[in-house]
Amino acid sequence: MSNTLPLIPRVFAALALLVLLAGCSTTTPPDSVLAVPAPAQKYAAIVVDARTGKQLFEVSSTAQRYPASLTKMMTLYLLFEALESGRVSKQTQIPVSDNAASQPPTKLRFRRGESIDVDSAIRAIVVKSANDVAVAVGEYLGGSEVQFAATMTSRARQLGMTSTTFRNASGLPDDSQMTTARDMAVLGMALRQRFPQQFHYFSESDFMFRGRLVRGHNDMLGRVRGVDGIKTGYIRASGFNIVTSYNADGRNLIVVVMGADSARQRNDHVEALIQRSLSPTMDGAKTRLMFAEQ
Template sequence: MKAGTVWRACALAISLVLGPALAGCSTQSVLETMPAETRAPLSARYAAHVVDVGSGRVVLTQDANAVRYPASLTKMMTLYMLFDAIEAGRIDRGATIPVSAYAAAKPPSKLGLKAGDQISVDTAIRALAVKSANDVAAAVGEHLYGSETAFAQAMTSRARQLGLRSTRFVNASGLPDAGQVTTAADMTTLGILLMTNHQRYYPYFSQREFTFRGRTIRGHNHLLKDPGVDGIKTGYIRASGFNIVTSVKKGPRRYVVTVMGGDSARERDERVRQIIASLR
């Protein structure tokens, strides 16, 4: 049986995303191998999508085209737009970005910037990739397009050009908005495009912390400590549950694993680990 067929059969049989690495597909054998965090039934918001980057082969897909809220996975697109702007010469990598009162007022997660502050482009990239700072996301959008609304419209237009047909942005951060939607398949594609089209910036997504004004700013992606994992982005709002796009190398292959709708960060991460363990 092909790997994708096994995955779908297991998901239908036990409502859990597991498969090829495990012997058979019985509920008992699967549950006995699973951590407690992944024994609970999947939430209604759950979706998963896994692609072998080298071949483009879809290894796993479950509700991957169902509409979901991206939460801070949005910042992958914000960064894609910033990288586009740097490459096009619209902004210099050594430039600074002003912070407006509007941007400074964004709720956490944030860097704690004040109106009138200036931050370097390099710091902005780190703050978005590592800290998922909402104030920085708004500042980047305003600086590049004059307003966050205009930036979000440009994000959506660029997403369409990149083939993200089910994704729409209304803000630069992923803060709650019913109009800001995506799918697990689209987020997987975006993760792959970031590492291929903007390869030289991809190492930012591997960073677990950075220093800002003498403070150590730590990130939210605890999977970066796992073998083979080298990126890329987490996200959470109440409506979405806990989301993640993860890049992992196993032997000669690289995979991008997207899991959305986790009930907790720990449960989401354990499901990703189960998926990674199954990859061959």
């Protein structure tokens, strides 16, 4: 296998074919890392060096979990593709159907016949995690949310997300909508690598919509220097989930924590994992990376 493959496909291939020999470093992690903040049936975590694809930490990273609003990362991936191809512009108006408007909160609350421009839709999905907007985007791009979800799953397979099935655009409860922490790390890396010009959206903690300031849920922004996104999620079945990007001082990490009992516990755990992964005394996970032909 040649080592001249471009970085992006090599990193995706590495994550897609990780062989886990041991999930954690042989060094003793801080107590805050060892204090797993969730029941075993919900908790999963992984830390990946996004520049090399090397796994630095993992617990149950290939176990099936509910993605909750992490699902919207793929909704945005497909919307960014539509922007890139010219199918839509940031000024394109997306109609909000009665079905989209009827979704449960969190949402922006639209009336019959209203629409939202693509730029505001991206911000609403990233910052507010608006279910009505996510469904509207899915219906607009896919013709129906069902067809859009099928496209989401197909794109997931192409990215190497081998254990993910999407059933809707929002992440609202569906027993068949499943993923893994590892697959969410792949998606987080893909968003940064494929759409660097759009990734700034994930660092926004609020936005103005129709003269009203809309605040977000991602308290990791501004809490840890170097954190620049990307998405939180919660439903009762999943617990509190997050995918976090760290990018500072020449280090780029993707941290996924799923199934925490509260947003505070989740965020504390993410911060501890970042500190652990940046520690010069950490000798790294015993992980073999296998690269496949693209």
